[in-house]
Amino acid sequence: MKQRHALFFLVIFLLVFIIAEYNLFRIDFIGDEARHAVQGQFCARYINSFIHGDLVSYGGFLKDFSTWTNSISWYALYDPPGHAFLQGFLFLLFGESVFTARLLTYLFVVVGGVLLFFFSQRIFNDNLKALITVMVFFLFPPIFFFRGQNYLAIPIAVLTIGFFYAFLYADAREKLEFYSRVMGVFH
Numbered sequence: 001m002k003q004r005h006a007l008f009f010l011v012i013f014l015l016v017f018i019i020a021e022y023n024l025f026r027i028d029f030i031g032d033e034a035r036h037a038v039q040g041q042f043c044a045r046y047i048n049s050f051i052h053g054d055l056v057s058y059g060g061f062l063k064d065f066s067t068w069t070n071s072i073s074w075y076a077l078y079d080p081p082g083h084a085f086l087q088g089f090l091f092l093l094f095g096e097s098v099f100t101a102r103l104l105t106y107l108f109v110v111v112g113g114v115l116l117f118f119f120s121q122r123i124f125n126d127n128l129k130a131l132i133t134v135m136v137f138f139l140f141p142p143i144f145f146f147r148g149q150n151y152l153a154i155p156i157a158v159l160t161i162g163f164f165y166a167f168l169y170a171d172a173r174e175k176l177e178f179y180s181r182v183m184g185v186f187h
Contacts, residue, residue, distance in 0.1 A: 006127035007117070010134060014113045017138060018106050018148075028098060033150040036087070037101040039079060043088030044096070083155055101150045112158030113138065119165045 029037060046061045058081075087104045094100045113134050120130035137143060146153040163180065 003121070003127055006121075006131050007114075010113060010117050010131055013131075013135060014110055014138075018109060029101070030149065031151070033101065036079070036083065036150045036152070037096075037098075039081075039084035040087030040091055040101060040104075041096060043081065043084045044091040045088075047085070047088050047092060079152065083152055087150075102148060105146075105148065105150060105154050108154045108158045109138075112154065112161060115158065115165065116161050119161060122165075122169060 090103055116134050117130050120133040
């Protein structure tokens with residue numbers, strides 16, 4: 001199977017899976033999704049204030065914001081900020097909604113599928129085996145369950161795949177160090 005055909009099937013698979021999952025999981029937030037959405041809202045407000053020239057430290061912003069919202073600062077300090085800042089950026093672009101809160105996870109699914117494909121292709125040296133690897137990964141029950149929800153499981157899984165890819169195949173130590181730092185923001 002040519003790489004172009006395998007990538008085409010991979011994209012079709014991911015799109016069908018995301019559309020099907022979105023239609024299957026049309027529910028309000030469950031579990032910690034609301035906490036992650038609130039973290040995204042905090043970061044969206046911080047980014048927005050920064051854009052409008054209110055240059056305040058992130059810690060100072062959280063302190064002020066938690067005072068305004070009945071001292072719930074633990075919401076924003078509970079997880080590393082990478083996911084919340086990306087989600088906050090999406091909130092600014094598309095508005096705050098359950099779908100927008102989950103959109104970041106869907107984007108990580110697409111990036112993760114492509115990254116896993118290239119990683120598997122490099123290991124197996126076979127496009128079909130790489131495509132099957134991606135499909136099996138997304139059908140794995142924990143990944144299937146969390147893929148359509150606003151949790152950190154998918155970003156962490158995708159970044160872990162990326163870390164191992166960089167660890168095994170990085171051309172320079174600087175790339176590996178950079179990717180390790182990016183992972184640290186999410187873990």
